[in-house]
Amino acid sequence: MGGDHGPAVTVAAAVAFANREPDVEFLLVGLESDIQMELKKLNAQQHPRLKIVHASEVVAMDDPVEVALRRKKDSSMRVAVTQVKDGLAHACVSAGNTGALMAVSRYVLKTMQGVDRPAICSMLPNQTNRPTYMLDLGANVDCEPQHLHQFAIMGSALVSALEGKERPSVGLLNVGEEDIKGNDVVKKTALLLRADHERGLLNFYGNVEGNDIFKGTTDIVVCDGFVGNVTLKAVEGLGRFVKTTLTSSFKSSILNMLGAVIARGALKSISRTMNPSNYNGGSLLGLRGLVFKSHGSADKYSYEWAIQRAFDAAKNDVLSRISSSMAKLMPAQDQPLPADQEPLNQKTA
Amino acid sequence: MGGDHGPAVTVAAAVAFANREPDVEFLLVGLESDIQMELKKLNAQQHPRLKIVHASEVVAMDDPVEVALRRKKDSSMRVAVTQVKDGLAHACVSAGNTGALMAVSRYVLKTMQGVDRPAICSMLPNQTNRPTYMLDLGANVDCEPQHLHQFAIMGSALVSALEGKERPSVGLLNVGEEDIKGNDVVKKTALLLRADHERGLLNFYGNVEGNDIFKGTTDIVVCDGFVGNVTLKAVEGLGRFVKTTLTSSFKSSILNMLGAVIARGALKSISRTMNPSNYNGGSLLGLRGLVFKSHGSADKYSYEWAIQRAFDAAKNDVLSRISSSMAKLMPAQDQPLPADQEPLNQKTA
Numbered sequence: 001m002g003g004d005h006g007p008a009v010t011v012a013a014a015v016a017f018a019n020r021e022p023d024v025e026f027l028l029v030g031l032e033s034d035i036q037m038e039l040k041k042l043n044a045q046q047h048p049r050l051k052i053v054h055a056s057e058v059v060a061m062d063d064p065v066e067v068a069l070r071r072k073k074d075s076s077m078r079v080a081v082t083q084v085k086d087g088l089a090h091a092c093v094s095a096g097n098t099g100a101l102m103a104v105s106r107y108v109l110k111t112m113q114g115v116d117r118p119a120i121c122s123m124l125p126n127q128t129n130r131p132t133y134m135l136d137l138g139a140n141v142d143c144e145p146q147h148l149h150q151f152a153i154m155g156s157a158l159v160s161a162l163e164g165k166e167r168p169s170v171g172l173l174n175v176g177e178e179d180i181k182g183n184d185v186v187k188k189t190a191l192l193l194r195a196d197h198e199r200g201l202l203n204f205y206g207n208v209e210g211n212d213i214f215k216g217t218t219d220i221v222v223c224d225g226f227v228g229n230v231t232l233k234a235v236e237g238l239g240r241f242v243k244t245t246l247t248s249s250f251k252s253s254i255l256n257m258l259g260a261v262i263a264r265g266a267l268k269s270i271s272r273t274m275n276p277s278n279y280n281g282g283s284l285l286g287l288r289g290l291v292f293k294s295h296g297s298a299d300k301y302s303y304e305w306a307i308q309r310a311f312d313a314a315k316n317d318v319l320s321r322i323s324s325s326m327a328k329l330m331p332a333q334d335q336p337l338p339a340d341q342e343p344l345n346q347k348t349a
Numbered sequence: 350m351g352g353d354h355g356p357a358v359t360v361a362a363a364v365a366f367a368n369r370e371p372d373v374e375f376l377l378v379g380l381e382s383d384i385q386m387e388l389k390k391l392n393a394q395q396h397p398r399l400k401i402v403h404a405s406e407v408v409a410m411d412d413p414v415e416v417a418l419r420r421k422k423d424s425s426m427r428v429a430v431t432q433v434k435d436g437l438a439h440a441c442v443s444a445g446n447t448g449a450l451m452a453v454s455r456y457v458l459k460t461m462q463g464v465d466r467p468a469i470c471s472m473l474p475n476q477t478n479r480p481t482y483m484l485d486l487g488a489n490v491d492c493e494p495q496h497l498h499q500f501a502i503m504g505s506a507l508v509s510a511l512e513g514k515e516r517p518s519v520g521l522l523n524v525g526e527e528d529i530k531g532n533d534v535v536k537k538t539a540l541l542l543r544a545d546h547e548r549g550l551l552n553f554y555g556n557v558e559g560n561d562i563f564k565g566t567t568d569i570v571v572c573d574g575f576v577g578n579v580t581l582k583a584v585e586g587l588g589r590f591v592k593t594t595l596t597s598s599f600k601s602s603i604l605n606m607l608g609a610v611i612a613r614g615a616l617k618s619i620s621r622t623m624n625p626s627n628y629n630g631g632s633l634l635g636l637r638g639l640v641f642k643s644h645g646s647a648d649k650y651s652y653e654w655a656i657q658r659a660f661d662a663a664k665n666d667v668l669s670r671i672s673s674s675m676a677k678l679m680p681a682q683d684q685p686l687p688a689d690q691e692p693l694n695q696k697t698a
Contacts (some may be wrong), residue, residue, distance in 0.1 A: 127590055138524055141532040175487055175578040183490040183575055210582030214590040226532055227576055229524040233559025234580045235587050241476055241563040242591055245622050249615035256615035263608020266598035273594050 001030040001058045001076040002096025003296045003303075010095060011038035013303035017311075018049050024311055025049045027089055030076035031058070055079035059100045061296060068100035069107060077101060081108045084289040090314035091290035093281075093306050095298055101291065102139050102284060109289040114326035117143075118286035119151045119225070120293065121158060122232070123279045126216030133159050133168075134213060134221045137282060138229035145188035148172070148222055150326070152193055154285040155220040156202055157325040161316040162309075163219070171208030171218035173227060181207060185224070193222075201328055239276060281306030283313065285322065290314055350379040350407045350425040351445025352645045352652075359444060360387035362652035366660075367398050373660060374398045376432055379425035380407070404428035408449045410645060417449035418456060426450060430457045433638040439663035440639035442630075442655050444647055450640065451488050451633060458638040463675035466492075467635035468500045468574070469642065470507060471581070472628045475565030482508050482517075483562060483570045486631060487578035494537035497521070497571055499675070501542055503634040504569040505551055506674040510665040511658075512568070520557030520567035522576060530556060534573070550677055588625060630655030632662065634671065639663055 003009060007030060014026045028035050032054040039045045039052075055076040059068040068075065077096050083089035085108050094101050102118065111118055121135035135151050136143070152170045159168040172190055174182040179190065190207065197204035205218045210231065213221055223231070250260040260267060272278075276295075280302040284291040290313050294306035313319075352358060356379060363375045377384050381403040388394045388401075404425040408417040417424060426445050432438040434457050443450050451467065460467055470484035484500050485492070501519045508517040521539055523531040528539065539556065546553035554567045559580065562570055572580070599609040609616060621627075625644075629651040633640040639662050643655035662668075 125590075127593065141524055141530075173579055175490055175575055181490075186575075210579040210584075211586030211589070213583055214586035223579070226524055226535075227579055230522055230559045230572070230576055231580050231583045234562055234584055235559070237560030237563035238584045238587055240560070241474075242623065244476065245619050246615075249618045250612060252615060252618070256612045259608045259610070259612020259615065261608070262611060263599060263605045266595075266601060266605035266608065269598045269601065270594050274591065 001034070001055075002061070002094050002101075003294065003298060004061070004095075005299070007034050007038045009298060009300050009303050010093075011035055012042060012300045013307060014050065015039070015042045015044045015047065016300065017304050017307045018044075018047060021311065023315075024307075025051070027051050027053045027080070027083055029053045029055050029080040029083065031055070053079060053083065059096055059104075061097050063097060063100060065099045065103045068097065069103050075104075078104050078108065081105050081289070081291060084291065085109050091292060091310035093292045093294060093303075093310045095294040095296055095303060095306070097296075098138065098293055101293055105284055105287050105289070105291045109287040109291070111286050112288055112323050112326060114323075114329060115150055115154070115286035117147050117150070118284055119147075119154065120228075120282045121151075121155055121285050122282040124213055124232075124235070125273060125279060126214050128216035130163060130165075130216065130219065131279065132213050132216055132221055133219060134223070134228060134232070135285065136223065136225040136228050137232050138225045139284075140225040141229075142226070143185060143224035145185055145192055148185070148189040148224065149192040149196075150286070150329075152202060152204070152220070152222045153196070153325050153329055154322050155222060157322040158283060158285060158313070158318055159219050161318045161321045162312055165219065167203040168219035169203045169205045170220045170222060171205045171212060173213075173221050173223035173231075174207040174209065176209065177207050179207070189222075196329070201325075236276065239274070277302035278305055281309035283309065283318075288319075290319055350383070350404075351410070351443050351450075352643065352647060353410070353444075354648070356383050356387045358647060358649050358652050359442075360384055361391060361649045362656060363399065364388070364391045364393045364396065365649065366653050366656045367393075367396060370660065372664075373656075374400070376400050376402045376429070376438055378402045378404050378429040378432065380404070402428060402432065408445055408453075410446050412446060412449060414448045414452045417446065418452050424453075427453050427457065430454050430638070430640060433640065434458050440641060440659040442641045442643060442652075442659045444643040444645055444652060444655070446645075447487065447642055450642055454633055454636050454638070454640045458636040458640070460635050461637050461672050461675060463672075463679050464499055464503070464635035466496050466499070467633055468496075468503065469577075469631045470500075470504055470634050471631040473562055473581075473584070474622060474628060475563050477565035479512060479514075479565065479568065480628065481562050481565055481570055482568060483572070483577060483581070484634065485572065485574040485577050486581050487574045488633075489574040490578075491575070492534060492573035494534055494541055497534070497538040497573065498541040498545075499635070499678075501538075501551060501553070501569070501571045502545070502674050502678055503671050504571060506671040507632060507634060507662070507667055508568050510667045510670045511661055514568065516552040517568035518552045518554045519569045519571060520554045520561060522562075522570050522572035522580075523556040523558065525558065526556050528556070538571075545678075550674075585625065588623070626651035627654055630658035632658065632667075637668075639668055 057072040119136035123131035193204040196202040292310040468485035472480035542553040545551040641659040
């Protein structure tokens with residue numbers, strides 16, 4: 001139900017994805033009548049791998065987190081995440097309100113053992129043929145070194161699963177390459193990552209700068225959610241500005257239009273490389289279940305990409321890879337026992 | 350002597366600027382023989398408004414700040430800044446090592462009354478016909494609310510002088526527009542800026558997000574130097590990536606090349622709007638003298654823009670505007686007396 005266009009985009013994307021991917025099954029969660037209407041439009045009411053799960057409420061894009069969390073208990077968002085918790089779905093995809101999705105997912109699914117705070121991880125294009133994964137993109141505006149450390153481990157497990165790369169490289173976003181650069185949090189994080197690198201748990205490259213994101217210097221770029229969110233929105237803003245300028249320049253005269261028509265191959269190839277739609281789909285990492293966030297403004301094509309990420313993550317068992325990576329991190333004595341057991345010393349105390 | 354190309358760029362740009370701007374006089378500071386050689390190449394040895402000031406040392410682009418500050422006391426950088434301090438120059442322009450330039454300028458010129466920390470402020474293009482000024486871009490990686498507050502006041506005075514706009518608008522860079530968004534530092538800064546707005550000292554717009562930089566939502570965007578530096582480098586990186594992709598796509602076939610030739614008007618207009626050279630020249634704000642930093646990789650055209658900023662700032666008396674703005678900020682009892690006077694109570698204590 002979420003995003004700027006609701007089921008008109010999400011249902012249409014699910015139908016298209018189901019038609020080309022025989023291994024997928026969808027639970028379409030939301031207002032049954034709205035979803036039925038979209039399926040009817042698409043002649044997909046009888047599709048054997050599309051099932052509707054009714055949810056009577058909808059989290060609005062501007063609902064405060066508290067409303068999503070405490071008042072709308074039968075929201076499509078919450079019911080969808082609950083499908084994952086109950087083992088009825090491998091992953092949840094939503095174009096809804098990011099803050100609400102994170103809060104609801106955290107509340108319903110809980111965080112993974114060893115993870116203090118979940119993070120949002122997305123892909124960005126770069127000059128190489130593999131994307132740059134960047135996290136956190138806004139879930140945590142204040143981070144301590146151990147949080148950035150956990151983001152590095154989670155991002156590494158994700159990329160290794162999705163890109164089939166055994167030891168993806170991790171860069172720490174900073175204002176310079178040298179060790180002496182940066183603020184206190186970043187310097188302390190570098191020490192933690194360096195130690196992991198020496199123990200063979202992580203392929204830590206060192207500090208990277210803003211431009212390295214688009215150079216593709218490392219597979220993963222780690223930063224706090226404030227920096228990540230501002231940077232992501234700035235580059236999206238620049239992208240839109242470039243696109244507007246290109247379009248209006250090419251339309252400014254008959255000659256320019258003609259040039260654009262003749263060079264349309266070039267323009268298509270630029271759009272293929274740069275199109276943000278191809279990079280849609282952020283993972284909410286660190287939860288006991290897979291949740292993916294599409295851009296709210298996504299169209300059908302772009303939303304299909306978010307579904308693709310969720311599908312790939314489920315297929316490549318991202319969840320157990322992350323939890324086994326996190327387990328390696330924790331010293332044995334720190335590992336909490338399963339929830340139904342209490343440590344002995346507490347029982348006897 | 351600084352930057353990737355040294356006097357080949359800086360001297361050439363100064364000559365070109367002097368030739369089109371009759372009101373300018375240059376002190377070319379550095380190794381006399383190197384500068385003479387460049388002037389000879391350009392047939393400008395007898396130029397009446399170009400004078401050489403010899404300095405025997407050069408701060409290298411990778412020299413640590415300590416070397417620039419303590420060992421190379423006769424560096425072109427230090428001698429140039431000293432010209433400003435001694436009233437022999439209205440402004441200094443350098444393409445050298447940013448950290449060194451800031452440290453040397455701070456040491457030689459000292460900070461302005463009421464300013465805890467100088468900041469770096471640059472222009473970025475946006476969708477309107479006036480640029481966005483953004484600060485701090487890397488001088489301060491850890492900021493308290495009062496520092497961001499001072500940046501807002503300084504940026505406002507700068508833009509009002511350079512753009513002739515009486516009450517330029519100030520946006521606070523954040524992860525969302527709402528007051529509840531962001532980390533503690535940003536929330537506290539917003540309170541300070543709001544109070545100034547109510548006192549009529551500042552035109553505070555409120556929170557802005559990364560994409561607002563390129564929308565041109567506000568004249569000034571304030572952030573800490575970590576966020577500013579990462580964001581600036583990220584957008585520069587994306588800019589280079591777009592340029593490379595455009596160029597290689599248009600060169601990928603005869604047809605595409607033909608299209609580019611026909612649409613060259615469009616491509617020129619894009620380059621005019623987007624060309625980072627036109628935005629070269631960051632101000633080191635908060636010092637008792639004008640210092641401008643050119644990008645190290647600047648070519649002659651781009652370096653001329655950095656000179657232009659310095660020239661405009663001197664002409665519009667940016668310095669006294671900033672210091673009078675800062676004075677308004679400070680409660681009367683906090684205003685320190687001139688350096689040669691001690692407060693009475695200390696004298697009698």
